[in-house]
Amino acid sequence: MLPSSSKIFTPSIFPSLRAFSTTSKSLAKREAFVELLQDVPGLGKGYDRLFVAPGRARNDLVPARKARFVAFKDNKQRQVLRMTDEERKIHWLQVEAPGATPQNPQAPSEGSQQTPQHxxxxxxxxxxxxxxxxxxxxxxxxxxxxxxxxxxxxxxxxxxxxxxxxxxxxxxxxxxxxxxxxxxxxxxxxxxxxxxxxxxxxxxxxxxxxxxxxx
Incomplete structure (x- = not known):
């Protein structure tokens, strides 16, 4: 299982990282935005960020620690992110490195407060x-x-x-x-x-x- 503290690197670090904007108001109301903490068959791989049905997030993914909810200041920050296997491997090594501070494209701006995960x-x-x-x-x-x-x-x-x-x-x-x-x-x-x-x-x-x- 991948660590819950994992973060996604910016596209400048991974040029091939796909970021799809799927943040319409109707979509935001219907679905929950999560980061996978492990590979989930039929859904995605660890570190992927995507929209899922709220019921699946509440009843399965989050309680079973397969995913975590992602903080966002507004809907523009809710973007589907997927990595290639090579990008995921590099990201894993960076996360595990001593003193690593991977960047997060959805992190609040400097001076703002990160929403506590709990x-x-x-x-x-x-x-x-x-x-x-x-x-x-x-x-x-x-x-x-x-x-x-x-x-x-x-x-x-x-x-x-x-x-x-x-x-x-x-x-x-x-x-x-x-x-x-x-x-x-x-x-x-x-x-x-x-x-x-x-x-x-x-x-x-x-x-x-x-x-x-x-x-």
């Missing part, structure tokens, strides 16, 4: 939907007995996913900042890191009916 993993391992079972005023009414606010979302993010309010900023995507969910349904929320490249994810906040017997 925050990237926590952010991009978030499920696409966060469920909140709440009581309604009657078994058939959609009206909640109370309401759900962003503070409830913050609490779940910290308790269940290790993302505290000091790490992320949460906001409604289509509602006003102080809006509360007062009925069953789904709202979209943006979860944005406060440090590094300030990467963000959009998740669905779904309020379900809490029925008798539910915990």
């Amino acid at each position: 925050l990237l993993d926590s952010l991009f391992l978030l499920p696409s939907t966060l469920h909140f079972p709440l009581r309604t005023v009657s078994p058939t009414s959609p009206t909640l007995h109370g309401s759900l606010s962003l503070s409830n979302v913050y609490e779940v993010l910290e308790t269940n996913h290790g993302l505290g309010s000091k790490d992320v900023e949460v906001s409604w995507v289509e509602q006003e900042a102080g809006a509360r969910m007062k009925e069953l349904g789904t709202w979209k929320a943006s979860v944005k890191l406060r440090t590094g490249g300030q990467e963000q994810q959009t998740v669905d906040i779904e309020v379900d009916r809490l029925v008798s017997g539910d915990v």
